[in-house]
Amino acid sequence: MQSKARKNCVRASIPARMNIIAFWHILLLALAMQIFPMLLISRQVKVGITQNPPKTLINSSGEADGIFVDILNAIAEEEGWEIHYIPGTWEETYLRLQKGELDLMPDMAYSEERSRAFSFHKIPVLSSWSQVYTRKGLEVHAITEFADKRIAVLEKSIQQSTLETMVTGFNLPVQFVPVASFDAAFQAVVDNKADLAITNYFFGRMNARKYGLMDTAIVMEPSSLFYASLKGRNLDLLRAIDIQLDKMMHTPLSAYYQSIRKWTSQDIGYRLPQNLKILLILVGALLVFTVAATFIFKHQVALRTRELQESNIEMEHRIMRRTAELADAMQRAQEADTLKSAFLATMSHELRTPLNSIIGFTGLMLNELPGKINGEQRKQLGIVQASSRHLLDLINDILDISKIEAGQLDLHSESFNLRESLDKLIKVVTPQATKKGLEISVVYAMQQQEIYLDKRRLEQIVLNLLSNAIKFTENGSVKLLVGRFGNEIKIQVIDTGIGIPEAELPHLFKPFRQVDTGLTRKYDGSGLGLSICYQLTKLMGGEIWVDSKEDVGSIFSVKLPLNQEVIL
Amino acid sequence: MIKKLLIIEDNPENMYLMRYMLTISGYEVHSAENGPLGIQMAREICPCAILLDIQLPEMDGYEVTRALKNIQEISHVPIIAVTSYAMVGDKEKALASGASGYIEKPINPDTFVEEMEYYISKKRYPVEGEPDESSDC
Numbered sequence: 001m002q003s004k005a006r007k008n009c010v011r012a013s014i015p016a017r018m019n020i021i022a023f024w025h026i027l028l029l030a031l032a033m034q035i036f037p038m039l040l041i042s043r044q045v046k047v048g049i050t051q052n053p054p055k056t057l058i059n060s061s062g063e064a065d066g067i068f069v070d071i072l073n074a075i076a077e078e079e080g081w082e083i084h085y086i087p088g089t090w091e092e093t094y095l096r097l098q099k100g101e102l103d104l105m106p107d108m109a110y111s112e113e114r115s116r117a118f119s120f121h122k123i124p125v126l127s128s129w130s131q132v133y134t135r136k137g138l139e140v141h142a143i144t145e146f147a148d149k150r151i152a153v154l155e156k157s158i159q160q161s162t163l164e165t166m167v168t169g170f171n172l173p174v175q176f177v178p179v180a181s182f183d184a185a186f187q188a189v190v191d192n193k194a195d196l197a198i199t200n201y202f203f204g205r206m207n208a209r210k211y212g213l214m215d216t217a218i219v220m221e222p223s224s225l226f227y228a229s230l231k232g233r234n235l236d237l238l239r240a241i242d243i244q245l246d247k248m249m250h251t252p253l254s255a256y257y258q259s260i261r262k263w264t265s266q267d268i269g270y271r272l273p274q275n276l277k278i279l280l281i282l283v284g285a286l287l288v289f290t291v292a293a294t295f296i297f298k299h300q301v302a303l304r305t306r307e308l309q310e311s312n313i314e315m316e317h318r319i320m321r322r323t324a325e326l327a328d329a330m331q332r333a334q335e336a337d338t339l340k341s342a343f344l345a346t347m348s349h350e351l352r353t354p355l356n357s358i359i360g361f362t363g364l365m366l367n368e369l370p371g372k373i374n375g376e377q378r379k380q381l382g383i384v385q386a387s388s389r390h391l392l393d394l395i396n397d398i399l400d401i402s403k404i405e406a407g408q409l410d411l412h413s414e415s416f417n418l419r420e421s422l423d424k425l426i427k428v429v430t431p432q433a434t435k436k437g438l439e440i441s442v443v444y445a446m447q448q449q450e451i452y453l454d455k456r457r458l459e460q461i462v463l464n465l466l467s468n469a470i471k472f473t474e475n476g477s478v479k480l481l482v483g484r485f486g487n488e489i490k491i492q493v494i495d496t497g498i499g500i501p502e503a504e505l506p507h508l509f510k511p512f513r514q515v516d517t518g519l520t521r522k523y524d525g526s527g528l529g530l531s532i533c534y535q536l537t538k539l540m541g542g543e544i545w546v547d548s549k550e551d552v553g554s555i556f557s558v559k560l561p562l563n564q565e566v567i568l
Numbered sequence: 569m570i571k572k573l574l575i576i577e578d579n580p581e582n583m584y585l586m587r588y589m590l591t592i593s594g595y596e597v598h599s600a601e602n603g604p605l606g607i608q609m610a611r612e613i614c615p616c617a618i619l620l621d622i623q624l625p626e627m628d629g630y631e632v633t634r635a636l637k638n639i640q641e642i643s644h645v646p647i648i649a650v651t652s653y654a655m656v657g658d659k660e661k662a663l664a665s666g667a668s669g670y671i672e673k674p675i676n677p678d679t680f681v682e683e684m685e686y687y688i689s690k691k692r693y694p695v696e697g698e699p700d701e702s703s704d705c
Contacts, residue, residue: 349623352652356674357581363677364585369592392674 043081045237047072048093048102051181054263055107055126055202055225058087067263068106071125072227074255075244081237089180091155103234109158109223119231121238123245124224126260128200130159132218133208135189140196140216144170152177152185152194159198162221186211215274337405344402348395355395358388397528404535411454411539418489419449422482425459429466438470439477446484451562457536458560461544464529465493465556473497476553488542491558499550508546509534533558570596574615576606576632577650578624582673586619586650586680593681603627607635610642617688622651622662630665637666648687650675 049056049064059065064085076083086093086102097105098117109128110120132151134140140149143166153160155178167174177194179185182204185197190211197213198220208215227241248256362385364370366378373381403409426442433440462480469478476496483490500508509530537544542560573595577583580601587597598613600606603624610618618636622629629649637643649662652673659670669687671680 349652352673353579353582356652357579357585359674360582360585360589360677360680364588367677369589 043079043237045076045081045083045234046101046103047083047085048096048105049085049087050090050093050107051087051183052090052107052200052203054206055200067259068125068225068227070259070262071245071248071256072104072106072241074248074259075241078244079240089155090157091180094156097228097230100230100233104227104229104237106227107225108228109221109225111158111161111223113161114158114228117231118228119233119235119238120226120228121242121245123242123249124226125245126202126225127222128202128225129222130162130198130220131201131204132216132220133186133189133197133199133204133213134195134216136212136214138195140218143167143218143220144172146170146174146196147172148174149195150175150177150193152179152188152197154179154182154185154199158221158223159200163198166220183207186213189213217275340402340405342406344398348399348402351395352392355388355392359385359392362388394528397532400532401528401535404532404539409536409539411457413452413454415450415452416455417449418446418451418482419444421455421459422462422480422491425463425466426480428463429470432467432470433478436470436473437475438473440470440479441477442480442482444482446482446489448484451489453560453562454540457540461533461536461558462491462493464533465491465558468529469493469495469497469554469556472554488559488561491560493556494553495555496553499552499554500546500548501550505546505548509544570594571617572596572598572613572615573617573619574606574610574613575599575619576601576603576624576629577619577621578602579621582621585675585677589677589680590684603629603632603635606632607639610636610645611639614642615645617684618645618647619650619684620647620667622649622658630661633662633665633667646688646690648684 047064049058049069051057052066054066056064056066056068064087069085072083075081086096088096093102093105096102105118106125108114108118108120110124114120132140140146146167151163151174153163153176160176160178163174164176177185177188179188182197182199185194185199186207188194189197190213196216199207201219204215227238229235229238245256248254362381365373366381366385400409422442422444426440430440466478466480473495474497478496479492479494481490481492481494534544537558537560540560542558544556544558546554546556548554571594573590575583575586575590575597577586577599578601583599583601587599590597598609598615600609604627606618606620620629620632624632627635629651633647633649636645636647646668647666648669648671649659649667650671650673651658651662662670668690669684671683671687
């Protein structure tokens, strides 16, 4: 919108030159562009400048310089202003602005108090804060430690008013040493005319080291810095500044950013606040520590992992060894079992051969085939016969057990009449019962008498249970109950005998378990009968169990499934 | 005519027992204490039945049975195994090798002769449908 052809002179010491040719050139151009002629007369702007690097300063060539100057010059170029810089101390410049001798004062921190006397544009040029500096060795950490200290402050500066408010608030006896510039403030501390100096952040960062001062942790009055005019005056300048600042702030590599980089990068940009440095060192150390710790932990984890793997492998080996040992032991046990069965079979055979003679000849003599025998001889031969038959029973039982355990016992199912079969058994045991005065009876609760089972084994089981019942009953009765329920038969042998102690019940069906060894004398038997019954029942897919009460009696129950039923 | 029987048995007591019972029952009893001798005697006397122990020295009862069955002149003579082998399959094994009957030791003196005669009359123990030849003895 504006001509760029004309270059403003921005040097404070040299009045702006008028290039006539250029002027007319611009005028013609502006006319051609039909722009209001009034704007073509360049605006004369008087700007106060203080020695407050890097924000404002007079450089070694005697020219106005610094961030505010650069930015203002860029704006002036855009707006076609001609700027005159009038140098002075902060206070002088401040007073000049108040008197209306200046149009603008740069680097003015906004405060409410100031806003009553001055006008500010809206977009802050810079944000700053004040920081307290001190000599090395003098430690100040809090504002309360300002007591009895001399503090160098820039006269009429925002720091002064802020600090005054604060020390009054804390009721601290503080002596202010007013100085004309921040340089002077630092010099006062160096010269021991003051203990502390308060400057803005930009100045302190740039110059504290040069004066051999160090910063304190005391930071105050974060402020926004503006160009200011006398209240209500030069508002057009302020408006234009806002417009141009907004434009520059939204443009990378604009004069605004270039200036800030130029003035802050050399000395300030790379220097960090002390506490930030410490923080960085701490962070760095932490990082190093973390990395080291990570390595150490990783190493330890790797070590542990290896240990675990090793112990795992060892465990596996141990388990494998154990498994092998167990398999071995199992095999040996099985071999031993087979061997035992083979041994029992052989023994039973070897025992039968002499028994054959004993039983045979005893029978012959009792039948008086070789000749007549007297009463005593008959009695004694009778004992020999009974004993040898008992011995044969034992051998047969042992043989049965060893057959079952060797897996050599096969079932041979056939179709037969259960009632006929059981009636025959009752007939066999009736003499024994009658001899003891026992009542023996049988009850059938079944319609269909034909069943398909291993007849011989079924008879073996029932006969065993009946013989036991008779053997262990002194008076009363032995009853056989036979029932058919669906696809199974249930056979119960109920006696009124001596019963079985509760403690003995769990062992009853184990081999060689005749209740109370004392009974073996009184009631002969191998103690294998029930074990055989149990094994046979199991083999036939059924169940056997007992209900008993001492001195009342016992009920032995057998349940057998009828798998292949043949109905005739 | 007195019926001839051959007993092949290595145990002298058992031999004596059977011989006694059978002699009393009216048989002419011949005996051999091992297989080869038994086979030789069977050829010579041609008994009406052979009572054979299974557990024999040198040649066991099964082998003796097979050998006897292979001899034309005596292959028809019923063989009855009398043995204390009582494990599963013993009976089947004996019958499979050619025996006509099987009597388990210890023998029952009251029923032994009866049992033996039953098997002799049957000739072949389990096979059905075969002509029931009477003994040549």
